[in-house]
Amino acid sequence: MHKISLRLRITLLVGLLLVLLTTMLTIVSILSANYYFVTPQLQEGAYEKLNKVILDSTPIDSTLIDSNHDMNTDTLNNLSAQTKITAAQRGFSLQSVTVLIAIIIFGLGVTYWIMGRALRPLTVLSETIHDINEHNLSKPIEESIAKDEVGSITASFNSMLDRLKNSFEQQKSFSASAAHELKTPLATMKTSLQVLRLDDLPSADDFKDTILVMEQNVDRLICIVSDLLLLSSQGKTELDDEISLRTLFCEIAEELKEAIQRKNLCCILPQNDCLITGNRMLLRSAFYNLFENAVKYNKDGGTVEAKLQNTLDGKISVLICDTGIGMTEEDAVRAFEPFFRAEHSRLQQIPGNGLGMPIIQTIIERHGGEILLESKINIGTKVIVVL
Template sequence: MKYLSLRMRLTVLTGVILIMTTILLTIISISSANNKFVQPLTGLEGTHVTIEEMQIDEKQTNETQEFDLKTPSSPNENSKYLEEMKTVNKKFQFQSLIWMIVIMVIGVGAIYFVAGKALEPVKHLRKSIENINEHNLSDRINNINSKDEIGDLASEFNKMLHRIENSYTYQKNFAANAAHELKTPLTTMKTGIQILKLELSPTIDDYKENLEITEESTQRLIDIVEDLLMLANNHAVKFSDKIDLHQMFETIAQEVAPLCAEKNITLTLNNCKESIIGNKILIYRVFSNIIENAVKYNKTNGMIEIICHDQRDCIRISIADTGIGIEKEDLPFIFEPFYRVDQSRTRSLGGSGLGLSIVRSIIEKHKGRIHVKSANNIGTIFEIELLKN
């Protein structure tokens, strides 16, 4: 189908309505004229009409004077009078048709002109959109000032550009960070192999040391890939498991007990007797990750306290520690993939930088919420809200 502009479509549709209306009014006008001037006089043909019978009142005389006609004063003038009336009627019909065509042409032209003016902002919007690509997503549409649907469309398009720009930037940063994290263990393995090759006569201990480094780097690669798969996994999982919070936290406490013993950290569990509904494996990973971080970044002789608050339709779980805390400017970004509060500190303690991103993703899949409060060198509090049983 040939391209038809919006301006032309509006002109055609509105023009059809105008033409139909004009034709209808013309038909009604001609029909009314025929009924008014022709039909009442048809009885004059072939009949003898007296002067008294042909007389009309003053009002009717005034109406006929518009056509410059005279009422017949004798029967001999009947035929001439009828011919004049027919001529006037035909002239009226002809003029009506001419005016109908003139009105149609002028009306359609006016519609085309007005439609073009009304759609002028759409042209500006189209031209602005054509110039936007992945290299100038920061540009915005600023030349649309109309206070109507077109202005609203431009405003919403600017909002969409903002979201796309953020998403595009996020994807670029994510790809760069992922490549960096994957490159680090690979570089470590390659360096170990190169050093081993430089040895003229490497010993068994050299081989063992290199194997240990390779094994650690390989495991780190596996952890990163598994975390990436977990973060990108959108497949449907079951969220119908009944999870006993007390039992889950007791199991996690047993797992982190050796780490707590190294720093003499006390872990307490209060009022966690409720149950929640969700995926047991995913929820376990959420709290295991948070509690492990609370241990890693805690101080010697520190404390970790887990408190459950029963609310109307959810359970609010608070995990507070007395650790090194998080800087205020870092708090908005801690759930971003590969974001590290302190590069040297986090690398020395291990981890891929994806833990909290996975935590947030899992909680969102459970239709829950997570909040963080922290003060540098004082401690951090994670608050998680999940639907209860």
């Protein structure tokens, strides 16, 4: 049944319904004809015959032979009438069945033809979709004027094409950015080795310098690969740790104490506490990166503040604010794209690979939360995490 075309399937279903209805109508018409016409005629003929026999029955005399002769003649006439009625009944039934078959055949043919015309736009849409590949995703399907189901399917498919196109573009951009990030440390390592080979008698210091460069770039490669694995990981995450957010931020601030003092920042930590359940390692990594960004992209003598608030719907809102270099609204929207870095931070040569915010977003979403970013250039950034 699944290999039969939709057109033929609909035709068969309509044909089945047509057979049932016409068969029922034919049976009802035959039974009605028998009940209202044939049976009364037969019964009336039999009654008249019996009445005549009773009325004409007299003691046997000289006229008995004539009476019997008349009765036989009437009986023959009645039998002839019954035969005609029965023959008419059979002819009516045969004609009804013949008309029934003709109507079914005609109905199936008309249904098949109508379904072909009705499904023609769907056939055209299917043929058009079949010709679409990764090279012509930007070419949308022409939508029909009629606002019917086919038009709705066409609009939905065009919307899906747009999403696929954006997804492919993001994938290409991600691959190019990942290749660039991985190529840079590899190129540095290769350059260091080539410089070392140019010296016929390299000293111990040359070896030490080369090893140091190699180690730094290997660490950078390991960090990038680890971030990519975390970003693409779809494994199940255990979310059963009870976490004190105030304690967590105090630990993070203590680890970043040297960087905070170097920039002479004012660090304001939460005074209240909120307990949440989740994966401590992942949440610590997320909030550490957010707090580190607030320190790294801040101005000398600026402020970093972390707040904890309870929302009206029973959720916990974590705010991390800074008075740093900020970014434009366009860059704030793209901040969660892998390997994206705002031009402002690139110009100031602030280190980073653009994977921090996407990883943070992934961690927060795995905990059923959401993250928002608000920023203004040269004013500061506010990150809101709702858990």
